[in-house]
Amino acid sequence: MKKFFIQTFGCQMNVYDSDRLHATLATRGWAPTDKIETADLVILNTCSVREKATEKVFSHLGKINKLKKKYNLEMKIAVIGCVAKELGKVVRHRAPYVDYVFGPQSWHLLLGALENTPTLCDTGNYRLDKFKDLATVKTQAVSAFISIQEGCDNVCTYCIVPFTREREFSRDFDTVMKEVDQVVSNGAREIVFLGQNVNNYKDENGKNLADLIRATAKIELVKRIRYVTSYPTYLTDELIDLFGSEPKVMPFLNLPIQAGSNAVLKKMNRHYTREDYFAIIDKIKKVNPNVVVSSDLIVGFCGETEEDFQDTMDAAKRVPFLVSYSFKYSPRPHTPAQKAFKDDVNPKDKAERLKRLQDLLHRIQKDFNQACIGKTVEVLIDQDKGAGVFRGRSPYMQNVKIDTDKEGLLGEVVSVKIKDASSFLLYGELA
Numbered sequence: 001m002k003k004f005f006i007q008t009f010g011c012q013m014n015v016y017d018s019d020r021l022h023a024t025l026a027t028r029g030w031a032p033t034d035k036i037e038t039a040d041l042v043i044l045n046t047c048s049v050r051e052k053a054t055e056k057v058f059s060h061l062g063k064i065n066k067l068k069k070k071y072n073l074e075m076k077i078a079v080i081g082c083v084a085k086e087l088g089k090v091v092r093h094r095a096p097y098v099d100y101v102f103g104p105q106s107w108h109l110l111l112g113a114l115e116n117t118p119t120l121c122d123t124g125n126y127r128l129d130k131f132k133d134l135a136t137v138k139t140q141a142v143s144a145f146i147s148i149q150e151g152c153d154n155v156c157t158y159c160i161v162p163f164t165r166e167r168e169f170s171r172d173f174d175t176v177m178k179e180v181d182q183v184v185s186n187g188a189r190e191i192v193f194l195g196q197n198v199n200n201y202k203d204e205n206g207k208n209l210a211d212l213i214r215a216t217a218k219i220e221l222v223k224r225i226r227y228v229t230s231y232p233t234y235l236t237d238e239l240i241d242l243f244g245s246e247p248k249v250m251p252f253l254n255l256p257i258q259a260g261s262n263a264v265l266k267k268m269n270r271h272y273t274r275e276d277y278f279a280i281i282d283k284i285k286k287v288n289p290n291v292v293v294s295s296d297l298i299v300g301f302c303g304e305t306e307e308d309f310q311d312t313m314d315a316a317k318r319v320p321f322l323v324s325y326s327f328k329y330s331p332r333p334h335t336p337a338q339k340a341f342k343d344d345v346n347p348k349d350k351a352e353r354l355k356r357l358q359d360l361l362h363r364i365q366k367d368f369n370q371a372c373i374g375k376t377v378e379v380l381i382d383q384d385k386g387a388g389v390f391r392g393r394s395p396y397m398q399n400v401k402i403d404t405d406k407e408g409l410l411g412e413v414v415s416v417k418i419k420d421a422s423s424f425l426l427y428g429e430l431a
């Protein structure tokens with residue numbers, strides 16, 4: 001049996017794509033291997049959201065080519081995902097030993113190409129076609145991620161996604177619900193709906209994310225529902241109400257603000273002000289005061305002053321942001337910012353601001369975690385580490401470790417009395 005090895009970079013959307021490709025290859029006589037040198041096919045599923053990410057791909061390809069020369073000259077190499085889309089044929093110019101190049105909306109073509117085409121580069125946008133012949137993910141993962149919406153019609157000036165994943169499209173409601181049923185029958189107890197603008201999901205019959213959530217919540221075995229990534233202005237009252245009315249919707253929302261300064265938000269072409277953003281947060285907390293918000297934050301965007309950066313720090317304290325991601329701005333090809341703005345914040349200031357912001361986010365997370373000591377938290381167990389050690393997640397995406405002599409807790413929601421906490425982990429025992 002021929003073997004394949006998949007390496008995935010970047011966001012959960014890429015992980016989802018790799019899992020579907022994995023499941024589909026397995027139905028076509030291929031077997032997965034975690035030893036790259038034994039593979040007949042090596043697939044890199046790539047991310048180009050930051051400059052470093054693109055260069056990382058070529059250093060990986062160089063290493064793979066060395067293994068190919070040493071162990072298996074017949075090995076096929078495929079580059080899929082956003083770097084493939086960003087660079088297209090350039091991938092093979094820089095790495096001529098790469099056989100296949102497919103974008104995030106065309107990697108399904110690899111399946112046919114493996115049967116009859118020695119090399120192929122096609123980064124077209126096949127939208128929903130991509131999903132047609134894909135097998136469902138067979139893993140018994142307790143948390144299942146399901147892509148429901150892809151692409152983006154917004155044009156944030158720093159972002160390469162509109163170029164790499166192109167225009168927005170939503171998958172059909174019934175198809176998505178069929179996939180929900182399949183992953184639940186495979187053991188999933190938490191459903192995480194994915195999209196670049198997941199809260200803008202709407203299928204051809206007008207079904208939206210709230211409809212998907214309500215239908216999924218009716219499935220008895222489903223214990224938790226989450227969705228990521230949301231765009232602030234697409235958060236409807238209908239979705240906000242579900243934080244109060246549907247107990248399976250976890251009180252945790254990823255809602256990227258990106259920056260705290262109105263001047264920077266305007267330059268980023270984000271369609272809201274900091275005041276608009278805070279008003280959305282206040283609305284959510286009125287419906288359910290326990291909701292926790294996570295964000296993505298960029299420091300050092302073109303023209304950002306120390307005052308602008310202070311607005312970002314204030315926003316992080318005001319909301320406050322937990323479980324958040326923060327980055328230094330790096331110009332990306334095919335983006336309005338790269339064409340129109342000077343990358344004028346010097347690297348030293350970018351690094352220093354990022355450090356200050358990450359120290360603050362770290363402190364906020366630590367305080368939040370330590371405030372859980374002595375409390376009882378509902379934990380969905382998603383890992384059995386053996387020897388009586390289980391891992392799971394709280395409703396607030398906190399990692400929780402418990403030691404117990406109980407068995408068979410995988411997929412169960414258990415009450416855990418928190419005994420200790422660090423910035424990254426809560427320790428507890430069954431209540």
Ligand code: SF4
Binds near residue numbers: 152155156160196
């Ligand atoms: S909303 Fe903005 S940041 Fe998000 S994917 Fe679209 S363009 Fe990128």
